[in-house]
Amino acid sequence: MSRIRKEADLATAAKTREAKAEAHVRVRRARTADMAKVIALDARITELPKPDYWTDVFRRYGKQRLNERFFLVAESRADKSNTQLLGFIIGEVRAWEFGSTPCGWVFALSVDPNARLHGTGRALLDAISVEFKKAGVNKMRTMVARDTLLQMLFFRSEGMMAGPYIQLEKDLE
Amino acid sequence: MRLQISTQLAIFAVLELAAREGQQLSVADIGEKYGVSSHHLAKVMHVMGRAGLVRSVRGAGGGYQLAGNARRTTLLDVVQLFEDPNSVEADGGTADATAEGQALRRVLSEIDDISRATLGSITIATMRKLVDRTDKSSRANTASKRG
Numbered sequence: 001m002s003r004i005r006k007e008a009d010l011a012t013a014a015k016t017r018e019a020k021a022e023a024h025v026r027v028r029r030a031r032t033a034d035m036a037k038v039i040a041l042d043a044r045i046t047e048l049p050k051p052d053y054w055t056d057v058f059r060r061y062g063k064q065r066l067n068e069r070f071f072l073v074a075e076s077r078a079d080k081s082n083t084q085l086l087g088f089i090i091g092e093v094r095a096w097e098f099g100s101t102p103c104g105w106v107f108a109l110s111v112d113p114n115a116r117l118h119g120t121g122r123a124l125l126d127a128i129s130v131e132f133k134k135a136g137v138n139k140m141r142t143m144v145a146r147d148t149l150l151q152m153l154f155f156r157s158e159g160m161m162a163g164p165y166i167q168l169e170k171d172l173e
Numbered sequence: 174m175r176l177q178i179s180t181q182l183a184i185f186a187v188l189e190l191a192a193r194e195g196q197q198l199s200v201a202d203i204g205e206k207y208g209v210s211s212h213h214l215a216k217v218m219h220v221m222g223r224a225g226l227v228r229s230v231r232g233a234g235g236g237y238q239l240a241g242n243a244r245r246t247t248l249l250d251v252v253q254l255f256e257d258p259n260s261v262e263a264d265g266g267t268a269d270a271t272a273e274g275q276a277l278r279r280v281l282s283e284i285d286d287i288s289r290a291t292l293g294s295i296t297i298a299t300m301r302k303l304v305d306r307t308d309k310s311s312r313a314n315t316a317s318k319r320g
């Protein structure tokens with residue numbers, strides 16, 4: 001089999017696998033019982049355990065002003081007796097910062113490396129989009145480091161484009 | 174940022190081929206849609222063929238097929254075959270060594286970084302989705318104007 005044919009077949013197989021896997025992902029609001037898994041997943045990905053930070057984030061985004069704050073988790077529903085946390089997403093409706101009309105702001109998205117390329121990220125982003133729309137906004141924003149290719153490719157593939165704001169910074173002397 | 178005609182044609186050709194995975198298209202088919210000569214397009218396809226992005230299929234009904242994976246090939250992969258995406262450069266010779274020259278270089282480098290990050294993060298598959306969305310939206314606009 002030629003390399004070209006093989007690559008095309010692999011791409012088709014990946015699409016099928018992704019569609020099947022997506023059907024096995026369930027997204028719901030985070031619960032207190034999820035937090036140990038969220039903290040462990042973040043520590044595994046960032047190699048920087050920060051339980052206090054996540055406990056505080058959950059207190060603010062998982063328990064307060066739930067009509068405009070969303071802390072969602074994705075879990076596998078393939079095996080109901082042993083549900084596995086596949087990832088999480090956090091966002092909120094932000095308004096009037098720098099003159100912006102209200103928009104949905106995603107500030108955290110994390111997917112278990114073993115669950116990537118299986119539609120988990122898309123399921124999380126779709127779920128939070130639905131919540132934002134229910135909250136009355138029609139624009140979703142996020143911020144990505146331009147050298148993190150994986151995240152850039154993901155958000156672009158989900159239809160996100162550069163917005164009207166540009167991030168500026170300076171060294172403090 | 175302005176792309177050269179060859180670069181634009183290369184992107185259009187790859188998008189056409191990606192829309193018809195497994196099928197082949199002749200340069201005449203693609204050229205007709207974009208109003209360009211088959212001769213010019215053939216040169217562009219030759220460059221992309223050498224880079225492994227497309228492959229030619231010989232014989233009756235022959236043409237070109239997409240050879241790469243549309244979900245992995247980015248706009249940057251196509252653009253850099255035809256031009257230097259870091260084309261916004263100061264060329265001041267000795268002026269480059271001055272503080273003014275270096276300050277200007279920092280600004281131009283910021284533009285380069287953003288261009289590369291944009292082109293390098295948009296795959297052909299993502300572009301296809303964008304084309305489909307744009308098409309859908311312009312049809313909806315046309316329909317609403319008629320209605």
